[in-house]
Amino acid sequence: MARKRSETVSKKILTHVCCGPCATYFTKRLREKNFEIVGYYFNPNIYPREEYYQRLLTARTFFQNEQLMLVEGKYDPAIYTKALKGETLFGKRCRECYRLRLQQTALKAVELGIFSFTTTLLISPYQNQIALREIGRRLARKYHLLFYEEDFVKGYKESRKMAREQGMYLQKYCGCGYSQEESAKIRSCSGNL
Numbered sequence: 001m002a003r004k005r006s007e008t009v010s011k012k013i014l015t016h017v018c019c020g021p022c023a024t025y026f027t028k029r030l031r032e033k034n035f036e037i038v039g040y041y042f043n044p045n046i047y048p049r050e051e052y053y054q055r056l057l058t059a060r061t062f063f064q065n066e067q068l069m070l071v072e073g074k075y076d077p078a079i080y081t082k083a084l085k086g087e088t089l090f091g092k093r094c095r096e097c098y099r100l101r102l103q104q105t106a107l108k109a110v111e112l113g114i115f116s117f118t119t120t121l122l123i124s125p126y127q128n129q130i131a132l133r134e135i136g137r138r139l140a141r142k143y144h145l146l147f148y149e150e151d152f153v154k155g156y157k158e159s160r161k162m163a164r165e166q167g168m169y170l171q172k173y174c175g176c177g178y179s180q181e182e183s184a185k186i187r188s189c190s191g192n193l
Contacts, residue, residue: 012036013148014112016105016119017070018043020058021163021170025155026120027066028162035148038114039063042073042104044080045097047177058169065166071112073104080176088178095131097176102132106139116146123152123159126174 013030017023017039030037041059046052052075063070083100087093102119109117119136121127136147163170173183 011116012038012114013116013118014038014040014071014105014109014114016101016117016121017041017059017063018101018120018124018175019055019171020062020168021159022120022123023059023062024162024166024168025159026123026152027068029150029152029155030118035116037068038112039068039070040073040105040108041070042101042108043175044074044076044078045101046075046175047077047180049075049077051171051175051180054169055171055175062166062168071108073108090178090182091128093176093178094128094174095135098128098132098135102135102139106143106145109145110143116148118148120152122149123156125153125156129153 011034013035015023015026015030015037023039027037027039039059041056043052043055046055056072056075060070060072080097080100084093084096087096098121101121102117105117105119109115117136117140119132121132122129133147133149136149139145140147160170173179
């Protein structure tokens with residue numbers, strides 16, 4: 001059973017971090033709510049390897065500048081490939097990716113003795129917010145945690161502005177090789193209009 005907000009022992013929260021730019025407004029908002037934030041960078045979906053490390057460096061720098069702890073998960077793209085179970089279609093593939101990353105975040109929260117978790121993916125208007133919330137709630141029930149959610153999407157534009165002001169690397173696709181190809185096709189078509 002998922003813990004209710006009033007039942008949480010502390011305001012410590014494990015926050016899955018997809019990237020530095022999405023963490024800007026997100027951490028600001030959590031601090032306004034008096035959460036003690038611990039970041040968790042677990043993104044085996046990111047392709048290629050150089051992109052993964054560029055995003056990790058950006059997240060590391062942001063968390064250091066904010067004097068926040070960032071726990072780094074293992075980078076093993078094979079974990080992501082296995083989690084997809086052969087599913088490559090946009091939408092279905094994304095659900096499996098969310099499930100993998102949120103499951104690992106919930107497990108890490110249990111390991112660290114943190115009773116609440118969330119994800120910076122909740123800020124992106126490009127992510128399936130309904131699927132993220134369903135998966136987060138289900139995992140919260142399974143592991144007796146609280147999945148913290150609110151409408152972070154309203155802060156997306158501000159997060160991009162904050163990231164630019166801080167000179168952060170701003171990626172052009174979600175992360176996986178499939179999204180890289182899809183994004184390139186969209187940009188190519190946009191240029192032909």
